[in-house]
Amino acid sequence: DAGVTQSPTHLIKTRGQQVTLRCSPISGHKSVSWYQQVLGQGPQFIFQYYEKEERGRGNFPDRFSARQFPNYSSELNVNALLLGDSALYLCASSLSDSFNYGYTFGSGTRLTVV
């Protein structure tokens, strides 16, 4: 069984540009969550989606948006990139939105904004 897959693995963007990150959850998992991890810090919650509906939003500006598709894959979009958006973006997959058994993380997308 494939794990959580994220693409691309690495990305370099210029300030002001827009970026789209993609995530496919483990087969059968209906919940996808997005986290941002800055070097030296723990993951910070951005969004949670379950059955294509937003179930939670972290303290991030409106430049960040996401959606979940009928096949449960998800995209995270970030507009008007800032240098501070440089981070590892993690997608986490779980069976439901009740998160009783922990997350399985993808390998992440390393975003560098120059």
Next chain:
Amino acid sequence: QKEVEQNSGPLSVPEGAIASLNCTYSDRGSQSFFWYRQYSGKSPELIMFIYSNGDKEDGRFTAQLNKASQYVSLLIRDSQPSDSATYLCAVTGGSYIPTFGRGTSLIVHP
């Protein structure tokens, strides 16, 4: 604002020793507690979860939870150099959305 606090370390222990990693949390309504291991440049990997007060053992790992003191810990017995990583504590409440600590860096030296 829910907070999860961890000492950033590094915690350095000799091979074969017991490593003790600690985590405190601010929300008394927290229900579920998780430990993740993250190797440098990699994504977090779930090690253990615990819901009830007391100890939970899995191989060389023991999670300990004390809700009255709002404290959760992870003990690693017979530490190996391959255990060298950052250990993240995560806590969930009624929303089921976990809040992560900043992690503790563990170094196991031969």
